[in-house]
Amino acid sequence: GLSRTEVGTEGFIPDCVVIENRQLVTLCAPKGSASMKSSEKGVGMSIFKFSFSQIFGPETTQAELFEDTVRSQLVDFLDGKNALIFSYGVTNAGKTFTIQGTTKEPGILPRVMEATFHHIQGHLYDGMDLKPHLRSGVQCLDADQVKKERTAKAAIFTLVKEIFYLNGCKPF
Ligand SMILES: Nc1ncnc2c1ncn2[C@@H]1O[C@H](COP(=O)(O)OP(=O)(O)OP(=O)(O)O)[C@@H](O)[C@H]1O
Incomplete structure (x- = not known):
């Protein structure tokens, strides 16, 4: 070996x-x-x-790790199955690096997000009358409730913009 x-x-x-x-x-x-x-x-x-079932040495790239460990779980997840991916180890072991990564070497989380949004492209529902409820339920909202949701959403965006301004960042 x-x-x-x-x-x-x-x-x-x-x-x-x-x-x-x-x-x-x-x-x-x-x-x-x-x-x-x-x-x-x-x-x-x-x-x-x-x-271990498989060891990835220090030469492993984020892309290789993703392809060899996460990809198949992601395919199942997009097919409606549940999946759990977690990192475990002593301090400084590389948990954050593996899950989050850096801008240059994105980790598992941004790769999963990108692949997921790519997968649902064109299928996004932009109405405001469906709201996630508890773990996997959906609430159908009436006109009044939709109005409340829009107001709450606008308030959150205003707050986020203020925080960006306060931190001297460009608003989106
Ligand atoms: N595979 C890797 N390749 C290059 N650098 C790495 C790798 N894994 C970890 N590092 C670097 O090692 C340091 C510690 O990693 P990280 O912060 O991810 O550890 P952690 O397990 O999340 O620690 P803590 O439990 O203290 O939060 C960081 O500077 C990180 O960039």
């Missing part, structure tokens, strides 16, 4: 994190660490192996 060692990546000590293959990671306690000292005394272990 692909054997590679994390070297030079911020925060990793060489040989501490070894991606053995697409399914297996070995973690070795660093020299002098508490785990290493206890294992030398015969308490606990200094090497841990973790297996």
Whole structure:
């Protein structure tokens, strides 16, 4: 399999994190660490192996991760099925980077949004008489209720514009 060692990546000590293959990671306690000292005394272990259904190494691009992990869930979601995608890990592990990403390297969330809106293009309902209700219901509004919704929407847009002005940003 692909054997590679994390070297030079911020925060990793060489040989501490070894991606053995697409399914297996070995973690070795660093020299002098508490785990290493206890294992030398015969308490606990200094090497841990973790297996996963698929490991994506540091060379993985946001686009590759999206295609290999999210795309099929997104296709099912657009077909009406439920899907849950979450990131989990210690602080600084890269959760925000993976989900949100950056302008240059957008993560899962903006990619899902783009694909979703692309998918429903031309099918958007721009009437104001249907309102989402609770988890998956829809409320049909009468003329008076529609008027209230329009007023509330206008108020929100005004508020957002004010916030943009206050922050010195261009309004949309
Ligand atoms: N795959 C990656 N490629 C390049 N840089 C990354 C990657 N993953 C994370 N980083 C960088 O590592 C740093 C920590 O990542 P991030 O903020 O996403 O961690 P986090 O798990 O969300 O942390 P916290 O739990 O503290 O919010 C950031 O500067 C981020 O840009």
